[in-house]
Amino acid sequence: MKNVTIQDIARVAGVSKSTVSRVLNRTAAVAPEKRKAVVEATERLGFSPNVVARSLANGRSMTIGVLTQLIGSPFYDAISQGVIAGLADSGYSPLFADGQWQESKQVDAIAALVGRRVDGVVLIGGGVSSDEISRQCSGLPTVLVARNLPNDRHHCIFMDNVSGGHLATKYLLQQGHRQIAIIRGLEHHPDAVDRFAGYQQAFNEAGLTPDPKLIVEGDFSAESGIRAVNELLSREQAFTAIFAANDLTAFGARLALDQHGLQVPGDVSLIGFDDQLESAYVTPPLTTVRQPAREMGSHASEAILKLIEGGEFSSQPVQGELIIRKSVASRVG
Amino acid sequence: MKNVTIQDIARVAGVSKSTVSRVLNRTAAVAPEKRKAVVEATERLGFSPNVVARSLANGRSMTIGVLTQLIGSPFYDAISQGVIAGLADSGYSPLFADGQWQESKQVDAIAALVGRRVDGVVLIGGGVSSDEISRQCSGLPTVLVARNLPNDRHHCIFMDNVSGGHLATKYLLQQGHRQIAIIRGLEHHPDAVDRFAGYQQAFNEAGLTPDPKLIVEGDFSAESGIRAVNELLSREQAFTAIFAANDLTAFGARLALDQHGLQVPGDVSLIGFDDQLESAYVTPPLTTVRQPAREMGSHASEAILKLIEGGEFSSQPVQGELIIRKSVASRVG
DNA sequence: CCCTAGTTTGAAACCGGTTTCAAGTGTGGT
DNA sequence: ACCACACTTGAAACCGGTTTCAAACTAGGG
Incomplete structure (x- = not known):
């Protein structure tokens, strides 16, 4: 029931764990025959890397914290879904926390996310003050969705x-x-x-x-x-x-x-x-x-990923679109 | 911008980091004056524990993996919300992965969750085979929601x-x-x-x-x-x-x-x-x-928490409830 | 043939905690 | 006054990776 570690692989392949790490991450050149031995050992033992250990070592958790308000509101839910979708295939996973529309809970929830050393934070709605956000998330890529804090300290994706x-x-x-x-x-x-x-x-x-x-x-x-x-x-x-x-x-x-x-x-x-x-x-x-809720969510994911990579991104309010169906009658004529 | 570690606290409080750990986790008795010094240092430095390091050390990630199908279906979404709600205040956070109704993606997603050393897994719907689940999640508390795999290897919460x-x-x-x-x-x-x-x-x-x-x-x-x-x-x-x-x-x-x-x-x-x-x-x-979707979700959270604590829980199909409103007319008489 | 620069490699330090272990301190019983 | 025992405490090992560093080995140039 024990998990396979790179140490086990190193032993089986007859190399050091440094070399195993190098093969696994393609982080340096390794002699072909050693590389082959490592790959074989990896497959034979069914190794799956311990993401927790990796996170501790290199400081990146490959996790994005997402604060929702969990109100069961179709709009906010659609944003969450967009965030999840936008993170798919990025290597990052979304870690959810729940603010329940109460500011104190939201503050706690953000703290919990930061404590888990998430690599970025997406805040959906909510009422946490700009200062509080700055304080808790300083140095962390942060994106607000469905909210506009009109100062240039934050990145906001919101509707006009x-x-x-x-x-x-x-x-x-x-x-x-x-x-x-x-x-x-x-x-x-x-x-x-x-x-x-x-x-x-x-x-x-x-x-x-x-x-x-x-x-x-x-x-x-x-x-x-x-x-x-x-x-x-x-x-x-x-x-x-x-x-x-x-x-x-x-x-x-x-x-x-x-x-x-x-x-x-x-x-x-x-x-x-x-x-x-x-x-x-x-x-x-x-x-x-x-309101393009889902799109706003996935846009937020893209923004976070870009910020993590050190890039920038410019946000401008998204515009609503009038969808004409059958519930409005004309009174002219 | 550097994070405060227990080492920093130990230095400031004039004790060893072992002692700091003991104070923080109440895991052993500590002399009152040292305890006080540690608590003060903790507050003064604004320490927040590195959950990643803690996870690595004691093998518990305080995270529950949740596999959704992200179909935007109101029913499945309600279950996810129930799971999130059920985990609130438990100390555990839900980590989401997305199966997109494709079996191969689901298998990958489960692997990703397991690689992150989640302490339990909640599988919502989906079509991954019983064997595959057993293989990947062996030894891990696992609960299936909105799905009934009729063998006693899995815990299922589903509707009749x-x-x-x-x-x-x-x-x-x-x-x-x-x-x-x-x-x-x-x-x-x-x-x-x-x-x-x-x-x-x-x-x-x-x-x-x-x-x-x-x-x-x-x-x-x-x-x-x-x-x-x-x-x-x-x-x-x-x-x-x-x-x-x-x-x-x-x-x-x-x-x-x-x-x-x-x-x-x-x-x-x-x-x-x-x-x-x-x-x-x-x-x-x-x-x-x-269908009590939300309740099924929170029930799943409770079940997972119970399983993690080494307890057991018995599942029986939940029954639907007829909600009589106005869309059915009587044809009798 | 020798020297130097470049490439592979493993040992060891490190990330930030928890936990074991043994040493040190203090207490009470006789 | 002495000894057994309980209680505190810090050093060190450990979790499982990544990364630095220096040693060893290789190849090329003069």
């Missing part, structure tokens, strides 16, 4: 949420809607405030002002979509369209509208944000702003 | 899919349906064949036989739900209900029915399998058989 919110709202305006309700995300969540800013900006550009009675809070959950529609309906202020914080919220809103006998898009149009997998298959298929 | 399929079909029969179409999953996927067996069993118990014209293949995707419904409709064999391979397939089926002007559940009833997050919020909310 104001332009995304603008895109959605402008489209609704173009389709002739004027009473456009918005279900916001969590009050202080930067994504939510940015999308809301885009919403306002689109109205401003059209020389219009959004009706404050059509603005309602949410928390990115489907349940909050239901609550929001009920709230909206109780305010007795007519609206012909809803811009939901994300697709999940849109699903909830759609269901609540249905329960009130309101058709989508016949009576009210609906637009989401994210473009999660299911959105193309609900009835009616949801018009939404696509 | 025939009883699940039975549950769904029996419910439809009880509601008065007789022409029940089934959209199967991938032809040779064990989950699909088991659910189909449950479907047949429910018919048999009722003294009925399913109509072969109402059986159609799928691949667990939403797109395959659309294709299946089109196929079904083209066969011109009446049906009043559809049992879909999973919720995603049900979504696709629902959309296709809608496009053909068929109401759910007015014209045809629909039942899914999984109970993914969104299923409660589509219109109509989907009646389905719930």
Whole structure:
């Protein structure tokens, strides 16, 4: 049950372990017959190198720490998947830690990753302060995803949420809607405030002002979509369209509208944000702003790998894409 | 930028590194004043132990290898999340590897995990043979999730899919349906064949036989739900209900029915399998058989931890639960 | 044929911890 | 006062690799 070590190979092949190491890593020239002996011994004994020992010796763990928020949110999950995919075949493996949306847990989790001597860190979302990140990850390649810390100490891969919110709202305006309700995300969540800013900006550009009675809070959950529609309906202020914080919220809103006998898009149009997998298959298929979550994740992996190799990489906000399906009706003509 | 080692602490505290180790791990009694000196030095220098070195020394990496299939499938993703959650606060971290549904990649991925000297392995789904698993993971605590390898060499946490399929079909029969179409999953996927067996069993118990014209293949995707419904409709064999391979397939089926002007559940009833997050919020909310994916994942973590501690654990198939919502109408009376 | 430069090679140090072992210290019993 | 025994402690070995260094060997040039 014992593991085979390079010492065992050295003995069998009749060389020193230094030579075995050199053969295995092609790190120096070795006489052909010795090389052959080592290779044969390696295969015969079924050697698999102890990555832990190797890491200790050369200081590289071949591991990338990934901090998720584990909220079961389709968006963040898709980013994680992108990170995993982007690391495939790189030799690096992703080590996950879980922040549970609590800052203290996130700080602990980062510490755990750093303690494991990961070669790089990918932080997905979360609320850890810039200073804390700098302190813990100093000297370590670090990439933030789905978050923008506006200073040049960090590398960030994030979406331009104001332009995304603008895109959605402008489209609704173009389709002739004027009473456009918005279900916001969590009050202080930067994504939510940015999308809301885009919403306002689109109205401003059209020389219009959004009706404050059509603005309602949410928390990115489907349940909050239901609550929001009920709230909206109780305010007795007519609206012909809803811009939901994300697709999940849109699903909830759609269901609540249905329960009130309101058709989508016949009576009210609906637009989401994210473009999660299911959105193309609900009835009616949801018009939404696509966030390339998976791509952002794999982009983060590429960035980390580049940083590890000593390279640089420039990040610029990725743009959302309007995916037009069937949940928005035209009010023109 | 250099890291603080226990050697540094030993020097500052005026003791040997053995003593530092003993204080840090409470592994032996140490004189109070020395202990105090060590603790102070530790805090003053901001020491964080090198987990890699520790792993090498005591042979425990405090890491659990997790092999996923990364298919973006809500079901498998939920299991992964459960595994992550179950490991939280255990001191162990999950190291992910990606099998991409290809057996050769899976074998490589397992090898990579084992090479990193993980203390246990969680295999989620996948098609690696029992022998291969035994060979690679011999001596390592190993748990399979969402898969049943019927021999006593492995620990498996899986759902009883025939009883699940039975549950769904029996419910439809009880509601008065007789022409029940089934959209199967991938032809040779064990989950699909088991659910189909449950479907047949429910018919048999009722003294009925399913109509072969109402059986159609799928691949667990939403797109395959659309294709299946089109196929079904083209066969011109009446049906009043559809049992879909999973919720995603049900979504696709629902959309296709809608496009053909068929109401759910007015014209045809629909039942899914999984109970993914969104299923409660589509219109109509989907009646389905719930698979406790997340729970299975965290259960797997618990099992692994127990096995690592030398304990045992007995696995028995988890049962699905019928979640009755609004997508099935009664045909009785 | 000798000297020098270049190539292979193994011994040993090292990465940063844990653990064994034996020496040193102190305590209590008689 | 003496001895046995328990308790602390540091030196050193160890985990399994990588890397430095210097010795030994090889080949080429004069």
